[in-house]
Amino acid sequence: MGQKSFIFVVLLLLALIAGAGGVYAYDSSNSERMAEGVTVAGVPVGGMTTSEARAEVQEQVAAPLNRPIVIRRGEQRFTLSAQDADVSADVGGMVDEALRASREGNVATRAWRDATGGEANVRVKARVSYSKEAVQGLVKRVAKGVNRPARDATLDFPALTKVSSQNGLEVKTGKLEGNVRAALTRSGDRTIAIPTKTTRAKVTKQDLVEKYPTLMVVDRGAFRLRFYKNLKLQKEYTIAVGQVGLETPAGLYSVQNKAVDPAWSVPNSDWAGSLAGTVVPGGTAENPLKARWMGIYAGAGIHGTDDVASLGTAASHGCVRMAVPDVIELYEQVAVSTPVYVA
Known part of the structure; x- marks a missing residue:
């Protein structure tokens, strides 16, 4: 090799070494700077130093998270404060991840990207924790x-x-x-x-019409029983109700049981006399429950009576009395579970 060729090679090597040194120096000087095209939680941080990026992410991402959550509907409002929600944004972790992504590759690829105006196209997702x-x-x-x-x-x-x-x-x-x-x-x-x-x-x-196909209303004050079908009045009957101290119980009930010529289980009460505690067969003269029985509540019920003079008065021991023809007519139209309202 001639002297001129040798000198050329030496100069070329020196130039390459100097160039490489410059590239390394440039890359080293940008070791804390984000590549272009980098975003953190949607915030562009390309070209920023890590401290600049932290400040930007703190302002654009972390600070707004301190505002309360407001739930609304019309005039109603419900809030959840950032403190109660224990909201925290990992600003440092997000920026560090962005920097690592910016530094991927080698010195040459990074230098080439910067020299040609290329972008890293890095998207770091938000790191936010809460309770x-x-x-x-x-x-x-x-x-x-x-x-x-x-x-x-x-x-x-x-x-x-x-x-x-x-x-x-x-x-x-x-x-x-x-x-x-x-x-x-x-x-x-x-x-x-x-x-x-x-x-x-x-x-x-x-x-409601379907729910109440039949219904009875006992009006104690008027001594009337009103029978309804599909919530339409069908007929009113004159009745007797419980006397003072033995009132027919008020409230909403239903027909619990039905019987033709019912037996009478005599209560152990003073007014029952010698019959107290006995059972009187149905259809007998001693049995006051004539023809039909519709039990509604705790021994009280609707039945026929031969004491028609008592109708229109408070004369019974708690039951609802009806004329025998009336109770037979009503009995045929009323099923077990039919509602009975005693007013």
Whole structure:
């Protein structure tokens, strides 16, 4: 090799060494700087130093997380503070991950990327922690404050006024919990509408007729028994009710049992005299339960009587007395479980 060739090779090697040294020096000087195209939790940090990136992520991601979560529906508001939710953003960990991704490859690939204006295309996801128990507690609190059970249509006794049903409201707790979890980890809007669903009543106003195919109302004050079919008055009967001290029990009952010419199990009461505690066969002169029996409550029932003069008065020992033809007529139309309202 000639002297000129040797000198050229030496100079070339020196240039390469100097260039490599420059590349290493450049790469070393950028060891704490993010590559272009890097984002942390959606925040662009390309070209920033780690300290600059931490400050930016702290401001854009961590600081907004200190705002409370607000759950709303109309005028109702429920809040969860960042302190109660124990919200924390791992700013340092996110930035460190971004820097590691920026430094992937070797000196040459990094230098080439920077020299040609290339980007790292790194997307570091948000690292936000919170208390799951606090979220679940908030959801339970919202459900307790918002949920409203459906109300079935009912009859208002003794007027038999139809009270309309009312739909209920129920919080979609699973969806709400998911929405709260998502809101806790984002820096945007932290107000959440309460997801709800309507619950339907099982009995509507139209269902009441079907629910009450037959019905009896005993009006003690007027000494009348009113018989209804499909909530329409069919007939009124004159009756006798319990005397003072032995009143016919007020309330809503139903026909418990029925009998033709029923036996009379005489109660152990002073008014029963010598018959107290005995059983008087049905159809006998001594048995005051004439023709038919419809038991309603604790020994009280509806039955026929031959003491027609007592009808229209408070004369019985607690039962409802009817004329024999009337009780036979009513008996044929009334089934066990028919509601009986005693007013």
